[in-house]
Amino acid sequence: MPSPTDTTQRSATISVLVDNESGVLARVIGLFSGRGYNIDSLTVAPVDAAGMHSRINIVTSGTSMVIEQIKAQLDRLVPVHRVADLTMDGPHVARELALIKVVGTGEQRVEAMRIADTFRARVVDTTLGSFVFELTGATEKIDAFIELMRDLGLAEVSRSGIAALARGTRVI
Amino acid sequence: MSAEHTQSGAEILLRALKDQGVEVIFGYPGGAVLPIYDALFNQNAIRHILVRHEQAAVHAAEGYARSTGRVGVVLVTSGPGATNAVTGLVDALMDSIPVVCLTGQVPTHLIGNDAFQEADTTGITRPATKHNYLVKRPEDLARVVHEAFYVARSGRPGPVVIDLPKDIVINKAPYAEPTVQHPSYRPRTEPDLGQIAKAVALLKQAKRPMIYAGGGDITAGPAGTEALTKLARLTGFPVTNTLMGLGCYPASDPQFLGMLGMHGTYEANLAMHGCDVLLAVGARFDDRVTGRLNAFSQGSRKIHIDIDGSSINKNVPVEVPIIADAGKALNALIAAWQASDEPTDKPALASWWRQIDEWKAKDSLKFTQDMKRGGIIKPQYAIQRLFEITRARGRETFITTEVGQHQMWAAQHFHFDKPNHWMTSGGLGTMGYGLPAAMGVQIAHPDALVVDIAGEASILMNIQEMGTLAQYRLPVKVFILNNQYMGMVRQWQELLHGSRYSETYSSALPDFVKLADSFHATGMRAQSVDELDDVINAMLDCPTAVIADIAVDQAENCFPMIPSGAAHNEMLLGPEHEASGAGITDAGLALV
Numbered sequence: 001m002p003s004p005t006d007t008t009q010r011s012a013t014i015s016v017l018v019d020n021e022s023g024v025l026a027r028v029i030g031l032f033s034g035r036g037y038n039i040d041s042l043t044v045a046p047v048d049a050a051g052m053h054s055r056i057n058i059v060t061s062g063t064s065m066v067i068e069q070i071k072a073q074l075d076r077l078v079p080v081h082r083v084a085d086l087t088m089d090g091p092h093v094a095r096e097l098a099l100i101k102v103v104g105t106g107e108q109r110v111e112a113m114r115i116a117d118t119f120r121a122r123v124v125d126t127t128l129g130s131f132v133f134e135l136t137g138a139t140e141k142i143d144a145f146i147e148l149m150r151d152l153g154l155a156e157v158s159r160s161g162i163a164a165l166a167r168g169t170r171v172i
Numbered sequence: 173m174s175a176e177h178t179q180s181g182a183e184i185l186l187r188a189l190k191d192q193g194v195e196v197i198f199g200y201p202g203g204a205v206l207p208i209y210d211a212l213f214n215q216n217a218i219r220h221i222l223v224r225h226e227q228a229a230v231h232a233a234e235g236y237a238r239s240t241g242r243v244g245v246v247l248v249t250s251g252p253g254a255t256n257a258v259t260g261l262v263d264a265l266m267d268s269i270p271v272v273c274l275t276g277q278v279p280t281h282l283i284g285n286d287a288f289q290e291a292d293t294t295g296i297t298r299p300a301t302k303h304n305y306l307v308k309r310p311e312d313l314a315r316v317v318h319e320a321f322y323v324a325r326s327g328r329p330g331p332v333v334i335d336l337p338k339d340i341v342i343n344k345a346p347y348a349e350p351t352v353q354h355p356s357y358r359p360r361t362e363p364d365l366g367q368i369a370k371a372v373a374l375l376k377q378a379k380r381p382m383i384y385a386g387g388g389d390i391t392a393g394p395a396g397t398e399a400l401t402k403l404a405r406l407t408g409f410p411v412t413n414t415l416m417g418l419g420c421y422p423a424s425d426p427q428f429l430g431m432l433g434m435h436g437t438y439e440a441n442l443a444m445h446g447c448d449v450l451l452a453v454g455a456r457f458d459d460r461v462t463g464r465l466n467a468f469s470q471g472s473r474k475i476h477i478d479i480d481g482s483s484i485n486k487n488v489p490v491e492v493p494i495i496a497d498a499g500k501a502l503n504a505l506i507a508a509w510q511a512s513d514e515p516t517d518k519p520a521l522a523s524w525w526r527q528i529d530e531w532k533a534k535d536s537l538k539f540t541q542d543m544k545r546g547g548i549i550k551p552q553y554a555i556q557r558l559f560e561i562t563r564a565r566g567r568e569t570f571i572t573t574e575v576g577q578h579q580m581w582a583a584q585h586f587h588f589d590k591p592n593h594w595m596t597s598g599g600l601g602t603m604g605y606g607l608p609a610a611m612g613v614q615i616a617h618p619d620a621l622v623v624d625i626a627g628e629a630s631i632l633m634n635i636q637e638m639g640t641l642a643q644y645r646l647p648v649k650v651f652i653l654n655n656q657y658m659g660m661v662r663q664w665q666e667l668l669h670g671s672r673y674s675e676t677y678s679s680a681l682p683d684f685v686k687l688a689d690s691f692h693a694t695g696m697r698a699q700s701v702d703e704l705d706d707v708i709n710a711m712l713d714c715p716t717a718v719i720a721d722i723a724v725d726q727a728e729n730c731f732p733m734i735p736s737g738a739a740h741n742e743m744l745l746g747p748e749h750e751a752s753g754a755g756i757t758d759a760g761l762a763l764v
Contacts, residue, residue, distance in 0.1 A: 003489060019356060022306070023294060034299050065485065072482035078303040078323055081356045 003065070011040070011061045013086040013094055013164050014071065015172050019079040020046050020054040027077055028056055037062060037070050041096070041139075041161040053081065055172075057094075057164050059139075084172045086164050094164035098142045099124070100133045104153030112152040119145045130155070181313055181341035182211035185274070188317035190217050191350055194245050196236065196615055197221070198229040202249025203289060204276025207341045221615060221644060224636035226253050228608035230260020230331070231634070234269045235612030238595045239570055241393055243324050244612065246273040251289030254296070254335075259602060261300040261331045266599025267416060268391060270329035272320050273301075279339040280308060293335045302330030307337065310345035318350040327359030328480040329391060359479060363496035363504045371451070371475045371492045372508040378449035379520035380527075381409040384432065384461075387416030387598065388454015388478060388498050390591040395499030396420070397591045400453060403506050408521060410528055412440040414455050416598040419588035429528065430537075433461040434734050435580040438536035438743065439528055441732070444469050445740035446527070452476045454498040457487040458599070459763075467739030477501040536732045537584050538748045547701040551578060551653045551724040554704060555585040555625065558651060561708050568620040570613045572596065574606040574630030577659035577730045582625040604633025607650060611637055614646040621649070621712065628654040628721075629678050638691035641717040649711050650719045652684060655726045663729045667744075688719035697721045736763035 018024045025044055032039050041059040046052075060070060067085070075083045086092035100121070102112045105128070116123065116133050119141070125132035135145055139162060146157055166172070179187070185208060189197075198221045201209045212220050223229040226248045233244025248257050254275040264271045275297075278287040294306045303323050305316045313336075320332040375381060383404060389396040397420045404411050404427050411421045412432040421428055430437035432444055441463075444450070450472040455461070462468040465487060474490040476483075477498055484493040494501050541553040555578075562569045571586055572595040573579040579596055588594050595613060597605040606624040614622045624631075631652055641648050658676040665673050685695030694714050698707040704722070711720045731746030 023298065023304075026295070027298060030298055065489070069482065069486055072484070072486075076327070076359075076480060076482055078354075078357045 006065070007063055009061050009063060010067065011059060011087065012067045012070075013092065013162065014058045014060060014074070015084045015086055015164060016056040016058070016074055016080055017082040017172055018054050018056060019081070020051055021079055024054070024079050025056070027079070028058075028074065031073055031077070032060070032070075035073065037066065043161040043163055057162055059162055082172050084166070086166055089166060090170065091167040092164055093167060094138060094162045095136055096139055096142060096162045097134065097136045097160040098146070099158045100135060100146060100149060100154070101130060101156040102133065102149050102153045103130045103155040105129055108152045112149060115145070115148050115152070121145065177344040177346050179344065179347065180207065180211065181310055181336070181343055181345045182207045184314050184345045184347050185317060185336070185341060186211050186215060186218060187347060188314045189245065192318065192321045193242070194218055197245045197247050198223055198232040198236070198612065199247030200226050200229060200249065200253060202253050202276060204250035204278060204338050205247060205253075205274075205336075205341075207338065208247065208274070208276070208336070220247070221611075222640065223608065223611075224639045225634065226256035227260045227604070228611070228634050228637045228640070230257050230264060230271060230273060231602075231605050231608035232612035232615070233271045233273075234260065234264050234267070235572060235595050235609030236616045237269050237271060237612075238609075239592050239613040240616045241592065243270040243272055243321055246271060248273065248275055249289065250276040250278055250293070251291045253289075254291055254293040258296060258300050259600075261297055261333065263597055263600040263602045263605065264331040265300060265302060267597065268329050268387060269331070270324040271331040272324050273331060273333045275333055275335050277306070277335045277337040280337045281339070283337065293333065297333045300331070301333050304333035304335065306335040307340050310340055310343050313340060313345050314348040315351070318348070319354060322354055323357060327357070328388070328483075360495050361479065361497040361500055363477075363494050363501040365504065365508075367492055367494045368501070368504045368508050371494065371505060372512055373514070374449050374473055374475060374492060375407065375451065375505075375509065376512060376514040376516055378409075379517050380446060380448040380524045381407070381451070381521070382443050382447035382449070382472070383409050383411045383451045383453065384414070384444065384455055385411060385417045385420050385453040386414035386455025389417060389420040390454075392454065392498035396454070396497070396502065399499050399502035399506060401425075403502055403509070406506060406509060407516070409451075410443055410525070412436070412444065414458070414461055414598075415583055415596060417455060418583060418594045419591040422589040423587035424589055429532070431583050434463070435584065435730055435732065437584075438534045438732055438745065439531035441734065441740040441743055442531050443528055447472045450474045452478075452490070453502065454478060456483045459487070462487060463734045463742075464737055464739045469740070534745070534749070536745055536749070539746070540748065541701060543701060545700070545702050548725045549698065549701050549704055549722060551581050551655065551728055552585050553701070554651075554653055554722050554724060555581050557704055558623065558625070558708055559586045561705065561712065562621065562623075565712060568617070569593065570595065570610070570617065570620055570622045572606040572609040572613060572622070572624045574624070574626045574633075575601045575603045576627045576630055576661075577655075577663065577728075578625055578627045578630075578653040580660075580730045581653070586625070603630040607631060607634050607637050607648070610648045610650075611640055611646055614648050615644070623649045623651050626650055626652045627659060628652050628656065628681055628684075629658045632682075635687070638688070638693060638717065638719075642692040646717060647715060648717050650717070651711070652719065652721050653724045654681075654684070654721050655724050655728065656681065657726060660730065666729065667735070684719050684721040688717075691717075693717035693719060695719050695721070697723070699723050
């Protein structure tokens, strides 16, 4: 029984399997905005060969009672097949992809390249005065890399938001 | 389209409606739905009721649905037709009423083009419906219609919109029979027996039990309401109802404590506050019911039966959640109760009832009517007489209401022994609901007495429907408690805002007797208490629609009242009682 007095905020990674039909993403997003829930990250794409189903991964935060409510509200949407709370249901892996543009020359540029090596970021575009790095990993790793680039000419960031799966044999 | 399809989309639509058992549509024509109206013209299976405003079409469908347990159907045109329907849709959503609303749309090639009478109907109605569809391919049409009815009536019911571009209803389309299973939407109806066992264990131990039942028990149909009565008889537990639940348990039963919540009875609210085991059935712990949440029924262990999992643990955490149809869950509880050898605490229950009887003796709904000739009519008395006279006449009676003080007085003083006879806008609180809802009820029950208990302000919000009553000779009785104020707002201004009656006086009211006359109905008026019974009797005898304008005490407030932000045991009783209650806090002032 979730307690209403428990005000501890937790982060939750929720995966939702939905019919791949028009308006379904708007339904999910509208539910979050209409009921005042947070969306920290959101990804969506078809996940079966026929393109019949899409998977939406949402990172949200709130008290346990709010997160239970979010899951129940998602579950009652008509085109929703399954809702899973990856954070609560057991260990899971979550990854995101980021493209990071760094502009600079000289020592800064060399340093950026060195750090990129350490993070196993790939260079996907380069000019004499810029790099675009591609970096995949946990959100914290990408945050750390971006933070380091801030002093080295960070110009622009594009992040995918997370994709997540349960570890082991479990499926949604 | 292949050659074998010989029917237009409009014909396919009507065929699908017929296969869904639809007999009546409430609607209003317009450009985008002309082909559907043309198809309606050519058939006799489905009756169309022409309303005077699209909002009223939805309320009429709600009245039809609530009084029959069937799905109400609405047909409106694109653009303003659809946007006018939105209030009705949200009303049906909040009160879980099954409605299918067909909206016209501009042809598919014009969608997004800002075409004439174009609106993004699926976008606008997404948060206003349980689900909605835009039909983009003729081959989807029949399937979508069947699916919409399934979604509207199953699980926790609600409104569903089908947006129909004009080319889709003109072009030829194939037919599809109703299918049995929906790919993703399969609400759970059977209770978990482990939870049922836990619930029975709790109920058996209860010293101060309470059953709190809402609209969900009525939605569950006769199985739900019969099982509730059976369980109450079996256990001897007290029962209260929400506004939406009135009628699901017989009001004349001695175990009934009346309505609970903001304007509920003293005994119902104090029993909620003091109980040790609370069984909630098809009710959603709405803020009008709970009062201040952190003081709500703090000492009770709670069991909650609801078909909608998101209603459980939303406002109030419960120990035993049971996600199921109310009838099925209650019958499972009855079976498990009977199978259990566990004794109940009879002495504790008897002492609980003694306590409840003490609270009952307070007679919290008491009012004093001046019976002298020329005495001002108390609104409560007007409803009490309406109830007594209709009961004495014995005719099947349906009551609808608008929203405000008259609605609460009707809930307090008109008593329902059967479900589906009380139609009121509970969740959304829509002024203007009652008249069109009464229209829908009268269509479904042509021989019954249908009374809209109204206020003089609310009734004007959909007064144009008097025209519909005249056209279809619907003998709906509009019983206006006329206090010349938006009474409930005035009451809050008196109690919370230093009696500054900002914009709540009903200035420039029409002459309701003449207004009735101009709409081909019969108008009558009672000015004082000695005229009241005659007017009620004349109204009930009248074969036509009636507007009865009952002049009532302008200063009367609706009590008891739990002020916003207060707890159940901090309720204000009326002037008939000594000073009581905690008054209103600053935090309460901010609440609605």
